[in-house]
Structure formats: C-alpha cells, structure tokens
Amino acid sequence: DGGITQSPKYLFRKEGQNVTLSCEQNLNHDAMYWYRQDPGQGLRLIYYSQIVNDFQKGDIAEGYSVSREKKESFPLTVTSAQKNPTAFYLCASSIVRGSTDTQYFGPGTRLTVL
C-alpha cells in the first residue's frame, strides 16, 4: 500500500447523493487507475489515466466520473446515476500505462449506500 493513499476508508452515502473518493500517490507514477471490487467478481476497471488532464473509460464507467488535474491525484466521483454503488473501491498506479510495469494499489475505500 505504501505511496498510495485513499480516503476516506469508509464512506456512507444516501441515495441521490454524489460522493467523491480521494486517491493520492507520491510515487511519481504517470498512470493511475480506479477499480471496483465486488464479492466473488474480482476487480473491474472503472477509469484510467496516463497523463494529467487525460483519462479514459474502463469497462464499467457508467455512473462515475474522474479528473486528473495533478499528476499525483486522481479523484473518483460516484454519482447518483450509479445504480448499485455499494462496493470496495481501489485506486492503483504504475509508472507507465500499457507497459510491463506493475500496478500498485492503495488501501481502498468501502462505500455503502444507506
């Protein structure tokens, strides 16, 4: 987990609210990723970004949005359009997108919709 921080650790959301999950890295990595983890389903890619001010949709981007205004930060917003947002969210980073470099993960944020 070292070098990548996610906050908060636990987050509760009421239906209809937007919430933002924070991800910060001090590894000087170019690429950053957001994954969603559900029990028994592995991890699925939501969004990824290679450079500042550029990002692409992953496999399950609907109902989510991101920004990449700084190299070290890649916040994820879960909007009210996301129909089933309760999950464990993991941020990752790597030196360069698309290379053989390893992705390193943060400690995660558990989001629960009340």
Place this chain on the structure above:
Amino acid sequence: AQSVAQPEDQVNVAEGNPLTVKCTYSVSGNPYLFWYVQYPNRGLQFLLKYITGDNLVKGSYGFEAEFNKSQTSFHLKKPSALVSDSALYFCAVRDPTSNTGKLIFGQGTTLQVKP
C-alpha cells in the same frame, strides 16, 4: 476475449504443507501475468509477475509461480504454508497487444491455512 479463471473459490491446507493456487488464462499473444494478495479490508499487494524468460518466477514472502504456455496456466505455489498466508489471492493478466494497461482479474481464491 481476454480472460482469467481461478477454478477454486477456496483452498485449504495445513500449516507446513505445500500450497498451490490455480490460475488459467486466455489471451491473444504472449501474456503478462501477475499475482496479488489481499488481506481483509486492505488493498492488493503485489506478489510476483511473469513477463518473459524463466518459467519459474520467484516473488515475495516465499511464493513462486510457474508459467506453462501449453496449458495456459500460471499457478501460485509455496513449499511450506504459514497461517499468516491465509488471505484472498488474485491472478491477473495484461494483454500485451492492448494499449490500455488494463489488468483482467480472476475472481479470487481464498486460501485458508490451518495450524
């Protein structure tokens, strides 16, 4: 379509015995393969990866994995299991022909090591 399968939801072993966690993959071209471990309510920790070269890859905490191209497998192994190895293990593959850097994960295998 690229995919990863971990055929066992759970593996149970006694402490001190060897362990194997299975992984098979399907990708076009030569795969890049990874193993991660996850402890409860924590992020994923990188264990090892295979890119090219020797089919036996050594990683963290005494783990190793064997790449078998003919069987499209990348099984995780450890000669002597510890109770502290109990965790959720994920196999992942990256398609080298893709420019997204996306990892495709298996569904995970829970390893239980009993004293």
